[in-house]
Each structure stands twice: as structure tokens, then as C-alpha cells.
Amino acid sequence: MTERPRLTVLSGPSGVGKSTVVAHMRKEHPEVWLSVSATTRKPRPGEQHGVHYFFVTDEEMDKLIANGELLEWAEFAGNRYGTPRAAVLEHLEAGVPVLLEIDLQGARQVRESMAEGRLVFLAPPSWEELVRRLTGRGTESPEVIERRLEAAKTELAAEPEFDTTLVNTSVEDVARELLALMNVV
Ligand SMILES: Nc1nc2c(ncn2[C@@H]2O[C@H](COP(=O)(O)OP(=O)(O)O)[C@@H](O)[C@H]2O)c(=O)[nH]1
Numbered sequence: 001m002t003e004r005p006r007l008t009v010l011s012g013p014s015g016v017g018k019s020t021v022v023a024h025m026r027k028e029h030p031e032v033w034l035s036v037s038a039t040t041r042k043p044r045p046g047e048q049h050g051v052h053y054f055f056v057t058d059e060e061m062d063k064l065i066a067n068g069e070l071l072e073w074a075e076f077a078g079n080r081y082g083t084p085r086a087a088v089l090e091h092l093e094a095g096v097p098v099l100l101e102i103d104l105q106g107a108r109q110v111r112e113s114m115a116e117g118r119l120v121f122l123a124p125p126s127w128e129e130l131v132r133r134l135t136g137r138g139t140e141s142p143e144v145i146e147r148r149l150e151a152a153k154t155e156l157a158a159e160p161e162f163d164t165t166l167v168n169t170s171v172e173d174v175a176r177e178l179l180a181l182m183n184v185v
């Protein structure tokens with residue numbers, strides 16, 4: 001029997017479908033615990049404080065960082081994002097499978113600090129499809145989309161650093177593959 005990887009990191013370019021895959025997976029497997037990050041980004045319509053993110057001010061983020069309350073943090077496309085440390089450790093200690101949905105810089109920090117973590121890269125079927133998804137989501141301005149596509153080039157180039165790559169052609173297939181990697185099913 002393979003040992004359960006208790007900590008899984010899911011990364012991939014903005015718009016590839018990370019949130020969609022995770023939401024699909026958790027609908028059927030709510031026992032997977034998804035860390036809620038702190039961010040200085042403004043909420044999108046429908047996003048709720050404490051559910052999708054903890055939306056914080058720059059000053060509050062400064063404090064979280066200074067007090068060592070974040071397991072990792074990074075600046076992405078002009079906003080800061082970080083993983084609250086205590087909740088992750090509590091869930092791991094309780095034996096709950098933990099999922100972090102974070103960017104490349106965060107994934108690299110987790111690789112250094114949490115040896116048991118498994119790093120999964122979610123890749124788009126093609127560059128054109130990534131542009132289509134990010135644009136089609138309709139949540140960002142053209143300038144922000146441009147910035148995120150710039151970051152996407154760096155992220156796609158870093159794919160070999162990850163333990164596993166999943167290509168997001170079908171949400172259902174990727175969700176199933178991710179659950180299998182986490183030994184949840
Ligand atoms: N390092 C780090 N990245 C995060 C964290 N939370 C979210 N991110 C990443 O920040 C990037 C932007 O997230 P967001 O603004 O929600 O846009 P979206 O992923 O395109 O929906 C994505 O790559 C997220 O995975 C975090 O706590 N730490």
C-alpha cells in the first residue's frame with residue numbers, strides 16, 4: 001500500500017481551471033480540506049470572505065508576514081497572497097488530506113519547508129485555450145489579463161519542477177486523477 005500524501009499543492013497558470021477542478025472534486029469529496037488563503041486582492045462578485053479568501057488590507061498582510069503566521073506567501077500580478085500556517089498544521093496533525101491552491105513561488109516555498117508535500121502542476125491543453133479561458137471568465141480587465149499571461153509563461157516553463165503534471169482537458173478526469181494522487185479514492 002502506498003503511503004497517503006497528506007499535503008498536496010496544486011499550481012498552474014491563472015485561468016487554467018484550478019478553482020473549477022477543486023470545486024468539482026470537493027463536491028463529491030468534502031473530506032479534502034482546502035486551505036483558505038489571505039489576499040490583498042479585491043473580491044470578485046460572489047467571492048466570500050473566509051470562504052474563497054480572507055480579504056485583508058496591505059497593513060493586515062504586513063502583520064501576518066511579520067508575525068510568521070503564513071506558511072508561505074508571494075506577490076502575484078500586483079497582489080499578495082499567503083497560506084495561514086496554523087490551520088494547515090492542525091489539519092495535517094489530524095490526518096486530514098490538505099490541498100493548497102497556490103502559485104509557483106508558493107509551491108517552491110512549500111517544497112523547501114514541507115518535505116512530505118506533493119506538487120501537482122495543472123497545465124492547459126494549449127496556450128490558445130489558456131488565453132480563451134482566462135479571457136472568457138470575464139473577471140479581469142485586459143491589463144490584468146495581460147499581466148497574468150506574462151506570469152503564465154514563467155509558470156509553464158517551471159512545469160518540470162513539479163512531481164506530477166495533469167492536463168486540464170476534462171474537469172471530471174482531472175478531478176478524479178487528483179483524488180487518486182491524494183489517495184482519497
Ligand atoms: N503563493 C500563494 N499563491 C496563492 C495563494 N492563494 C492563491 N494563490 C495564487 O495566486 C494566483 C492568483 O489567484 P487569483 O487572484 O484568485 O486568480 P485565479 O487563480 O486566476 O482565480 C493563483 O495562481 C493562485 O493559485 C497563496 O496563499 N499563496
Ligand SMILES: Nc1ncnc2c1ncn2[C@@H]1O[C@H](COP(=O)(O)OP(=O)(O)O)[C@@H](O)[C@H]1O
Nearest residue numbers: 014015016017018019020133137168169170171
Ligand atoms: N476543462 C475545462 N474545459 C473548459 N473550460 C474550463 C475547464 N476548466 C475550467 N474552465 C473554465 O476556465 C475558466 C478559468 O477557470 P478557473 O477555475 O477560474 O481557473 P483558475 O482557478 O486556474 O484561475 C472558467 O471560466 C472555467 O469555467
